[in-house]
Amino acid sequence: MGEIHHAEYANFSSSDKREALEQVLQSYDALVEGQTNWVCNLSNASSLIWHAYQSLNVPVNWAGFYVLNPEVPGELILGPFQGKVACQTIKIGHGVCGTAVSQSETQVVPDVNKFPGHIACDGETQSEIVVPIISSNSSGEKTVQGVLDIDCLALQGFDSIDQEILEKIVNRIAQTCKW
Amino acid sequence: MGEIHHAEYANFSSSDKREALEQVLQSYDALVEGQTNWVCNLSNASSLIWHAYQSLNVPVNWAGFYVLNPEVPGELILGPFQGKVACQTIKIGHGVCGTAVSQSETQVVPDVNKFPGHIACDGETQSEIVVPIISSNSSGEKTVQGVLDIDCLALQGFDSIDQEILEKIVNRIAQTCKW
Numbered sequence: 001m002g003e004i005h006h007a008e009y010a011n012f013s014s015s016d017k018r019e020a021l022e023q024v025l026q027s028y029d030a031l032v033e034g035q036t037n038w039v040c041n042l043s044n045a046s047s048l049i050w051h052a053y054q055s056l057n058v059p060v061n062w063a064g065f066y067v068l069n070p071e072v073p074g075e076l077i078l079g080p081f082q083g084k085v086a087c088q089t090i091k092i093g094h095g096v097c098g099t100a101v102s103q104s105e106t107q108v109v110p111d112v113n114k115f116p117g118h119i120a121c122d123g124e125t126q127s128e129i130v131v132p133i134i135s136s137n138s139s140g141e142k143t144v145q146g147v148l149d150i151d152c153l154a155l156q157g158f159d160s161i162d163q164e165i166l167e168k169i170v171n172r173i174a175q176t177c178k179w
Numbered sequence: 180m181g182e183i184h185h186a187e188y189a190n191f192s193s194s195d196k197r198e199a200l201e202q203v204l205q206s207y208d209a210l211v212e213g214q215t216n217w218v219c220n221l222s223n224a225s226s227l228i229w230h231a232y233q234s235l236n237v238p239v240n241w242a243g244f245y246v247l248n249p250e251v252p253g254e255l256i257l258g259p260f261q262g263k264v265a266c267q268t269i270k271i272g273h274g275v276c277g278t279a280v281s282q283s284e285t286q287v288v289p290d291v292n293k294f295p296g297h298i299a300c301d302g303e304t305q306s307e308i309v310v311p312i313i314s315s316n317s318s319g320e321k322t323v324q325g326v327l328d329i330d331c332l333a334l335q336g337f338d339s340i341d342q343e344i345l346e347k348i349v350n351r352i353a354q355t356c357k358w
Contacts, residue, residue, distance in 0.1 A: 007301030010263035040257040078219040084189035122186030
């Protein structure tokens with residue numbers, strides 16, 4: 001009777017990209033209130049982002065996270081995601097994800113086939129956006145904890161609106177999780 | 180040229196349930212060779228299981244994991260999954276997932292509305308199977324580490340074949356991950 005199910009957070013009705021991605025941000029904030037477990041929070045974040053893009057009819061084929069591998073310095077390891085099976089590890093500095101970490105900067109790649117050293121987990125991916133997750137400690141020291149990675153089956157799948165709002169979302173993720 | 184992409188592990192061609200789920204098991208084994216990170220392995224396992232059921236036209240709407248919450252004894256916390264946003268935490272002993280842990284036994288639920296104390300993350304779910312992940316240490320001591328949870332939009336979505344092969348898959352997961 002009037003109960004809200006968690007799954008309903010994954011229902012998006014706006015066809016406007018800015019609106020849909022702002023809804024991801026608001027839903028993420030609502031979901032993680034009092035919850036700092038990074039696996040839990042990144043799992044739900046992947047689902048929110050995936051369903052937002054599906055509702056916008058952007059042919060996103062993968063949305064998820066790579067994080068620092070606690071066992072292997074200099075390496076990222078696969079985190080929670082939505083989509084097909086993915087590469088387990090990526091060297092920092094290699095591929096789009098590894099470059100986003102080594103440069104501490106978002107990579108918007110309109111055509112992955114033109115990105116030097118692109119690592120293809122899925123040969124059908126045409127474009128990609130990768131946003132580094134940068135946490136700060138109490139003394140202001142910044143650490144890259146991993147990346148949000150989104151792949152698209154179309155060329156030029158992402159633009160400055162995606163970058164702007166995904167960076168806001170990732171900034172909230174960086175602040176709300178215990179790494 | 181002849182390169183195999185990781186995403187191809189998520190392509191299933193068999194319409195036979197036993198064959199498709201056995202393929203999940205084989206793909207899981209191939210993917211986790213030399214990789215013990217549980218987040219990485221459960222993330223790809225969710226994707227394999229999800230895509231197997233989609234290819235079989237079983238209307239699975241959620242496939243993923245809950246694990247012991249390291250911060251809160253007696254509680255499960257959301258792990259990697261495929262599907263819509265999910266409940267973050269579940270008390271052990273409550274709902275289908277919590278019961279699978281407290282009884283250390285698979286729960287096959289043909290109609291979730293008839294399960295006492297069912298916790299609905301998605302009001303559209305009609306049936307569910309939950310398999311406990313039970314690891315053993317070198318002295319043979321068994322510990323439930325979490326559960327595989329799969330939800331279906333149809334009643335009676337799962338039968339003894341699902342149970343049999345999913346228990347094999349979960350047994351491999353229990354053995355191959357560092358918890």
